[in-house]
Every structure is written in C-alpha cells, then in structure tokens.
Amino acid sequence: MVDAVENIQPICEVVKVGVAGTIYDVPGIVARDRQQTLAIRWIFGAAFKRRISYRISLEKCLYAEILDAYKKKGIARQRRENLHGLASTNRSFAHFRWW
Secondary structure: OHHHHHHOOOEEEEEEEEEEEEEEEEEEHHHHHHHOOOOOOHHHHHHHHHHHOOOOHHHHHHHHHHHHHHOHHHHHHHHHHHHHHHHOOOOOHHHHOOO
C-alpha cells in the first residue's frame, strides 16, 4: 500500500497566479503532506470512476486501482503524469512563483 501511494504522489503541481491582469499557470513544489493527500484522493477517485464504468463493487475497484498504482499504471498514475506534463510545459512561468 505504501509503495502504491508513493508511486502516485505528485512532486510538482500548477497554481494559477494573476499578474497584471493575466492569469498564469505557475508550477511549484508540493509539500509532503499534500503529496500523500492528493495521492490517496486520486486513488479513491479513480476507484469511484472505475466503479461507475464497470458496475462492480467498490472494494474490487479500489483493490484493482491500488494494484495498478503499485505497477505504475492506472487512472491515478495517468493523472499524475498529466500534472507533471502541465508543470513542465509551464516551467517558463516559474519566476512568478513568489507572486
């Protein structure tokens, strides 16, 4: 379980910052507590999404999602990769982080 959560934890995230009337997506480092919170939230969200799609019990969906997270696959891992991709795309706005 611990390895599954560690595989899903995001390292960086994107925060919206308004500068001079323009809103920028600014990447930043995520605190350790928030990393765990987001990872667990994403695993549960993916299990709920899988439950609606396949119409099976939540326990089986949660088990499958934790197993996928351990194998670095699944919906929650894809969400982490999307977030890291967005942060790397917007890294040119990192100098607005102090705003």
